[in-house]
Amino acid sequence: MFFSGEHKISNLYDSHVHWMYTGQxxxxxxxxxxxxxxxxxQEKLLPHYFRGDWVVGFGWDESFWPKNFIIHRNFLDSKFSQQPVFLSRxxxxxxxxxxxxxKKLGLWLPNLNRADIVVDDSGWPTGHLKEKAHIEALYQLPEFSADQKRQQLLIAAQHFNRNGFTHIRDMTSSLDQWKMNQQLLKEGQLFLHVEHWFVCESVTSLEKVIEAALDCxxxxxxxMKLRGVKLFVDGSLGSHTAFISQPYSGQDQSGQMNWSTEDIAYCMEKIWSHGLEIALHSIGDECTHQIVDTARKxxxxxxxxxxxxxxxxxxRPETIQMMKSLHVRCHLQPCHWFSDSAWLETKLPKLYDHAFPWRSLEKSKIAFSFGSDSPIEPSSFLSNLKAVDLADKKKIFKPQHPVINYHTYPYQDSESAETVIIDDEIKTISFKNPYG
Ligand SMILES: [Zn+2]
Known part of the structure; x- marks a missing residue:
C-alpha cells in the first residue's frame, strides 16, 4: 500500500493526457x-462502436496474440465484408x-511504395497502417457530432476525477475543444483544471495554429490555460519508429524524425517569439538529443x-547536461514500464541503462513531471507509483524525492484543489473556488 490511512494531496496532476481521445x-x-x-x-457490435458508418475500436496489441498471426485485412473481411472497420493499436x-x-480511405491501390503502408506479396496493402498513414486515416474518419464530443470530454473528465486528478495537461486540444471546455465550465459541469496544447502538423499550418492559440x-x-503548440517528432519504440542512436536489435533501422531540425528551429523561434511554449513528442535518445541541440542554437x-x-x-547523460542551459521540463510516464519492460532490454541492449531517466534528471536538477499518456495507459498515479517501484528492482532506480511530488501541478497559476486518499482509495476531490 502506498497511502495507508488518510492523506491529502494538493493539485494532483496528470502531465500528459489526450482528453478527447480518452473519452473516445x-x-x-x-x-x-x-x-x-x-x-x-465474435464481438457483438454496440451502437457506440460506430463513427458514422465506420466500426471503430482501440487497443489491440499483437504481442499478446499467437506468434504467427499476421495483421491482414482478409481476417477482418471475413466478418466485415461491406462495412469499413478501423482498429487502432x-x-x-x-x-x-x-x-x-x-477503399473509403483511397488506399485500395497496388504498389503504393510507402514505408508506413504495409503491403503483402501481391503488392496490395495488408490494411496495417503505421505512423503518418495511420494519423492521416484517423483524420479522414467521419467527425463525431458536437454532442458526442461533449459527452466524450465529460466522461473523460469524470474518469480523471475518479482517479483523483484535479489537474490535467491535454496534449491534443483544439480550438473546438477549448470552446467546449469554456462552455462546460460555464454550466458548472467540470471540476478539472486543464492546460491546453494545440497540435501543429506541418510548417505550413504553424501560423494558423499560433493565431488560434493566441486568441484562446x-x-x-x-x-483553463492555453500553453502552446505541440509537434510529433518521432514515433514509438514498440513500432521501431522512435529515433534511437543505434539500430533496434536484429534490425537495420533506428527509427526516424518526422520533422527536420531546420523546421523544428523555425517553429521554436516562431512559437517562442509569440510568448507561447513548445512541446515535442520525443521518445528516442537521438531524437531528444537533436531537439535539445536545436533549442540551444x-x-x-x-x-x-x-x-x-x-x-x-x-x-543519454550528455543530452541531460546540455539541457541545463534551457528552460526545459520533461514529461515521463512510468506506466509505460508495464508494457515496455517485456522487451526493453532485448530490443535496446546498449540503451537500457538510459531508459526511464527519472533518477538522472533529478540528479541534474532538470524539471520533470509524471503522467499517464491516457488513453494509451489508464490515468492513475497509483499505477505510476507501482511502475517506479517495479523498475527500481530492475536497476532503473527510483527518484530520491517522494514520487508523488512529480505528480503535482508545478505552477502557481491555478485554482487550488485537494484530493483525499484513504488506504490507496480516492475518497474526494475538491476545488477551493472553481467558479470564482
Ligand atoms: Zn501522448
Missing part, C-alpha cells in the same frame, strides 16, 4: 483485453483496416522560451 476510448470498442484475434470476429501509432475501409490565451482563467541566436519534452523514454 472510454466510449468505443475496447480491444485491450483481447488475447486471441478471433474474439474480434494500443500505442496509438498504427491501425488495422479492412478492405472496405481501405486572451480568455484564460483560473481553471535557437537560444544562442536570441530567441528563448519554454521547452517541453514528451515521453523521453531513453535519454
Amino acid at each position: 476510448v472510454l466510449q468505443s470498442w475496447n480491444l485491450k483485453k483481447i488475447k486471441d484475434p478471433l474474439e474480434i470476429l 494500443n500505442d496509438g501509432h498504427s491501425s488495422w483496416v479492412n478492405t472496405a475501409g481501405l 490565451k486572451k480568455d484564460e482563467n483560473s481553471m 535557437v537560444y544562442a541566436k536570441g530567441t528563448q522560451g519554454r521547452l517541453h519534452l514528451e515521453h523521453v523514454e531513453i535519454l
Whole structure:
C-alpha cells in the first residue's frame, strides 16, 4: 500500500493526457483485453462502436496474440465484408483496416511504395497502417457530432476525477475543444483544471495554429490555460519508429524524425517569439538529443522560451547536461514500464541503462513531471507509483524525492484543489473556488 490511512494531496496532476481521445476510448470498442484475434470476429457490435458508418475500436496489441498471426485485412473481411472497420493499436501509432475501409480511405491501390503502408506479396496493402498513414486515416474518419464530443470530454473528465486528478495537461486540444471546455465550465459541469496544447502538423499550418492559440490565451482563467503548440517528432519504440542512436536489435533501422531540425528551429523561434511554449513528442535518445541541440542554437541566436519534452523514454547523460542551459521540463510516464519492460532490454541492449531517466534528471536538477499518456495507459498515479517501484528492482532506480511530488501541478497559476486518499482509495476531490 502506498497511502495507508488518510492523506491529502494538493493539485494532483496528470502531465500528459489526450482528453478527447480518452473519452473516445472510454466510449468505443475496447480491444485491450483481447488475447486471441478471433474474439474480434465474435464481438457483438454496440451502437457506440460506430463513427458514422465506420466500426471503430482501440487497443489491440499483437504481442499478446499467437506468434504467427499476421495483421491482414482478409481476417477482418471475413466478418466485415461491406462495412469499413478501423482498429487502432494500443500505442496509438498504427491501425488495422479492412478492405472496405481501405477503399473509403483511397488506399485500395497496388504498389503504393510507402514505408508506413504495409503491403503483402501481391503488392496490395495488408490494411496495417503505421505512423503518418495511420494519423492521416484517423483524420479522414467521419467527425463525431458536437454532442458526442461533449459527452466524450465529460466522461473523460469524470474518469480523471475518479482517479483523483484535479489537474490535467491535454496534449491534443483544439480550438473546438477549448470552446467546449469554456462552455462546460460555464454550466458548472467540470471540476478539472486543464492546460491546453494545440497540435501543429506541418510548417505550413504553424501560423494558423499560433493565431488560434493566441486568441484562446486572451480568455484564460483560473481553471483553463492555453500553453502552446505541440509537434510529433518521432514515433514509438514498440513500432521501431522512435529515433534511437543505434539500430533496434536484429534490425537495420533506428527509427526516424518526422520533422527536420531546420523546421523544428523555425517553429521554436516562431512559437517562442509569440510568448507561447513548445512541446515535442520525443521518445528516442537521438531524437531528444537533436531537439535539445536545436533549442540551444535557437537560444544562442536570441530567441528563448519554454521547452517541453514528451515521453523521453531513453535519454543519454550528455543530452541531460546540455539541457541545463534551457528552460526545459520533461514529461515521463512510468506506466509505460508495464508494457515496455517485456522487451526493453532485448530490443535496446546498449540503451537500457538510459531508459526511464527519472533518477538522472533529478540528479541534474532538470524539471520533470509524471503522467499517464491516457488513453494509451489508464490515468492513475497509483499505477505510476507501482511502475517506479517495479523498475527500481530492475536497476532503473527510483527518484530520491517522494514520487508523488512529480505528480503535482508545478505552477502557481491555478485554482487550488485537494484530493483525499484513504488506504490507496480516492475518497474526494475538491476545488477551493472553481467558479470564482
Ligand atoms: Zn501522448
